[in-house]
Amino acid sequence: MDINGTTRVCGLIGNPVAHSISPVIHNRLAGLRGDNLVYATFKVEAGNVAAAVKGAYALDILGLNVTVPHKQAVIDELVDIDELAAAIGAVNTLVRTEGGFKGYNTDILGLDRELSDVGISLEDKCVVIIGAGGAARAIAFLCAGKKASEIYIMNRTLEKAQNIADAVNEYAKKDIAKAAGISECGSFDKKDYIVIQTTSVGLHPHDDETAVTADEFYENAAAGVDIIYNPYETMFMKLMKKHGKPAYNGLKMLLYQGVAAYELWNDCKISSDMADIIYEDMKK
Numbered sequence: 592m593d594i595n596g597t598t599r600v601c602g603l604i605g606n607p608v609a610h611s612i613s614p615v616i617h618n619r620l621a622g623l624r625g626d627n628l629v630y631a632t633f634k635v636e637a638g639n640v641a642a643a644v645k646g647a648y649a650l651d652i653l654g655l656n657v658t659v660p661h662k663q664a665v666i667d668e669l670v671d672i673d674e675l676a677a678a679i680g681a682v683n684t685l686v687r688t689e690g691g692f693k694g695y696n697t698d699i700l701g702l703d704r705e706l707s708d709v710g711i712s713l714e715d716k717c718v719v720i721i722g723a724g725g726a727a728r729a730i731a732f733l734c735a736g737k738k739a740s741e742i743y744i745m746n747r748t749l750e751k752a753q754n755i756a757d758a759v760n761e762y763a764k765k766d767i768a769k770a771a772g773i774s775e776c777g778s779f780d781k782k783d784y785i786v787i788q789t790t791s792v793g794l795h796p797h798d799d800e801t802a803v804t805a806d807e808f809y810e811n812a813a814a815g816v817d818i819i820y821n822p823y824e825t826m827f828m829k830l831m832k833k834h835g836k837p838a839y840n841g842l843k844m845l846l847y848q849g850v851a852a853y854e855l856w857n858d859c860k861i862s863s864d865m866a867d868i869i870y871e872d873m874k875k
């Protein structure tokens with residue numbers, strides 16, 4: 592599609608943004624659907640978030656993605672916010688509405704769709720989240736929203752895990768989330784839990800590392816997702832598979848967070864077949 596006078600603009604604000612795969616996802620989707628839309632990246636310094644959001648609205652920009660370090664700060668610049676995004680306290684997608692942008696968190700929608708794609712339901716399941724950063728926090732809320740029976744947040748720094756557990760329990764209005772030290776994984780006495788690995792341990796070039804090494808932990812798990820996608824098969828996934836358990840990486844989560852944003856901006860539904868075309872490109 593040639594850029595012309597009616598081309599709509601979407602984009603990503605953050606810092607850094609040059610490495611982002613989002614332009615590939617969105618421009619490819621626009622091409623496949625024949626939408627007259629272009630997606631660009633905008634490097635925005637920390638002090639310029641308010642000006643960037645106001646400017647984007649004034650320029651009739653259709654929607655924005657937000658990446659680190661602005662996912663919290665951007666909340667102050669919204670006219671409305673999705674309930675789950677507000678509870679998480681992080682927004683990665685701005686949708687144009689009358690009077691300003693509304694904020695959503697499509698990172699968790701991305702994981703949600705990946706889980707349904709691979710046939711994992713969180714309902715009534717015990718879920719173990721390894722790590723307690725921003726991604727872990729969003730995922731813990733997803734688990735609560737999807738009616739997991741128990742959520743264990745296991746982290747090197749216990750206090751951070753406890754903060755997430757407290758916030759989730761307040762949101763769920765019951766004590767479903769618990770914090771634990773990562774070293775407790777080896778003596779974890781549950782069975783058939785779903786594991787979601789959210790730490791940065793194992794990211795390329797540290798391909799042969801992972802935050803939890805205890806065999807018993809993998810032996811007793813049902814399935815696992817590592818939100819890392821570089822390497823394509825992480826050490827966490829290898830250990831899961833060594834114990835005969837299915838394991839998935841975070842590439843589909845990344846794809847589907849983009850797909851969910853595109854759907855919100857264009858009020859459309861992207862089929863899994865179309866998403867798969869882009870997924871095959873991303874794997875290369």
Ligand code: ATR
Pocket residue numbers: 721722723724725726727746747748751773789790791792802
């Ligand atoms: P994000 O926002 O992307 O989720 P983050 O906030 O940088 O990332 O969080 C990184 C996570 O990886 C944290 O849970 C961190 O543990 P701490 O809270 O104890 O720092 C975890 N992490 C990083 N390096 C680790 C290591 N060597 N061993 C165990 N956990 C590690």
